[in-house]
Amino acid sequence: MDSKLSFFVEKQYEGHKIKDYLKGVQGFSTRFVRGAAFDNRLFVNGEIVRLSYKLKHGDKIEIEVTKNESQNVEPEKMDIDVVYEDVDVIVVNKSPGMVVHPTKSYQSGTLSNGLIYYFREKGENCIVRLVNRLDMDTSGLVLIAKNQFSHMALARDMIKESFKKEYIAIVHGCLKPESGTIDKPIYREEGGSLKRTIDDRGQKSITHYEVIEKYEGGEMVRLALETGRTHQIRVHLSSMGNPIYGDSLYGIEEKEYINRQALHAYRLQFPHPRTGKIIDIETELPNDMKELVSKLKK
Structure with a gap:
């Protein structure tokens, strides 16, 4: 292009x-x-x-659309799983345990550090414009715009039906009904806590879900976000009495099963900012979630 x-x-x-x-x-x-x-x-x-x-x-x-830009993010060489890329966008499959952008607590080792190195190695003068974000311990697909135009277009198009963000979670118990919509407002607790709660003072939050596999001690659930609140899936599933395996914030820590919340952003669909063509990308479950499934099947 x-x-x-x-x-x-x-x-x-x-x-x-x-x-x-x-x-x-x-x-x-x-x-x-x-x-x-x-x-x-x-x-x-x-x-x-x-x-x-x-x-x-x-x-x-x-x-x-290209211009000279800089960003206060240090380039760091690291393995990045690029699943799609062109002149306007790049989609990467983020591993669990990685922060997407530097913070006070995580100055280095973030996905953004790795992307800046990757861009510089290719001779591209891009900065990291995140279109979607994932929690540190959530794995899966992250969409990054490579220029101001594509970031503007993708942000504009996120409300379209053709823009989809879908996840796989492994949860405790049995969701009833087996498919449906969770429409509960999410509120950030005061005092600087990371934790969110269901509260009428919160923002409207909608998650669609469907059980796709059952086990002795839980279920695999496919989820689609209609809104994109922080911790939305984790809060919504916990509120149903079905916390995600390994979610220490909204459930319990379960290192015998998995070392993080069993949540993976497996599918991303979006209209290309330049052509309007629908880009539809899926990834398979990461190894730690496959191992969790094996343990539950036993």
């Missing part, structure tokens, strides 16, 4: 200001449009133009 976006102006938009066309017709954010003009990355028929430029029928608009 080219690093430039390009459009030909149709007759009905002749006389419109380019800024109105880019925002109203192409759906670009004000921030993206202004940034492209400010950085001299906005062209019509090969010439740099201002946002006040009035369009003519047949004009070729081009926007250069």
